[in-house]
Amino acid sequence: MNTTILEIKNVRKSFKDKEVLKDVNITVKKGSVYALLGANGAGKSTLLKIVTGLLNCDNGKVTIKNIDVADNPVLAQKLFSFSSQTTTVDGVLTGYENLHLIAKLRQERNPRKVAENLLDKFELTEAKDKAVSTYSGGMRRRLDLAMSLVGSPEIIFLDEPTTGLDPKSRQELWDTIKEMKSQGKTILLTTQYLEEADYLADQIGFLREGEIVANGTPDEMKRLAGADKLLLVFNNHHNTERALKLFEFYYPIKRADCEISIDLDEEIETTLTVLNALTTEKIELKTFKMITPTLDDVFMTLTKG
Structure with a gap:
């Protein structure tokens, strides 16, 4: 049974007059x-700094395993690791030396073994x-990422x-992030890449101008951009016009000269009905395909205006 590990409640932050x-x-x-998705300047990095205790919020509360991050930053920080946009590795040191040093700083019992195991895990042996x-x-x-796993944190930012x-x-x-999840790690990541959120996330939050404007699974997010569609492509203008008239009760949309789309509220049933009707009326179809809304469609829907 899934339990809440991180809760962000009513968090506000302003810099001078800008909220x-x-x-x-x-x-x-x-x-x-959990993927926090948003354009540059949406507030993603600011929120992550508040969640990790690097910045105080003006209002609200962040708890990790019921520990208030603002009240008990040291205790909370033992439960997570934070990997910022800029890598924190030391370029002068070797990969092994970077990991060995972090393992010693985090008081691991066998820092050499910890370093070697992580090098192997992340295919860096x-x-x-070699110098980083x-x-x-x-x-x-x-x-x-390997350095962020030293000390076996429960949650990774x-x-x-x-x-x-x-x-x-x-x-x-x-693939590495998916592997970390499969081993029971909890991950909150910020991203501008829609395909990244779609590929990795169980839950997505859309952050726009400092507000979460939508939240849900990738599939739930895609539903915000509308239903799946059936795209019909015909050989000529005449057949296209016949199909538009035949399916007018579906409110078809003409997308191009010989293309129309129909919303699939009942995906299989509607598709079969449409294809059977075309066969019965002897309207020749060049090709057809299902179109599922993407997160790009959602992004455009949510950021209109």
């Missing part, structure tokens, strides 16, 4: 991935004796973890 966060409420379940300054962006990010990475490195990091 950056407005009554933000978020609940994160243990063992899940071959590069363990020679690592690729993806390798540095993986090392940063990642601030835009894949910004600046090439597609291959991004996919590798996504």
Whole structure:
């Protein structure tokens, strides 16, 4: 049974006259991935700093396992690790030395073994004796994540973890985050990438101008952009017009010269009815496909105006 591990209640924050966060409420379940999605300047990094105790809020409360972060920052910080947008690895030291140093600072019983195990886990063993300054962006990010796992934190905060990475490195990091979740870690990440939130998250919160304007699973978020659609593509204008008239009770939309779309409130039933009707009326169909709303559609819906 999922239990709440992180609760953000009515958090507000202003800098001078600018209100950056407005009554933000978020609940994160243990063992899940929560993605905080929003454009630049939406307030994502500010919220993460408040959640991790690096910044005080003006109003509201953040609790991790019922520990108030503002009242007991040291106690709360023992439960999590925080990986910021800029990697915190030391470029002069080797990968092994970075991990060994963190393991010693966190008073691990066997820092050498901890370092070696994490190097192996994050596929960095071959590069363990090379200076981190020679690592690729993806390798540095993986090392940063490895360092965040020293001490076995229960919850991991990642601030835009894949910004600046090439597609291959991004996919590798996504797989690493999924692996961390499978081992029972709770992860809250901020991102501008819609596909990242879709791929990783159990829950998504849309942060716009300091407010959570929508919250739910990726599928629930996609429903905000409307129903699935059936796209019908015809060979000619004549057949397109016949189909528009035949299906007028579905309120079809003409998308292009020979394309129409129909909302699929009853996906299978409507699709079969439409295809059977086209066959009966001998209206030749070139092709058809289902269109499911994407998070890009949701983003556009939520940020209109």
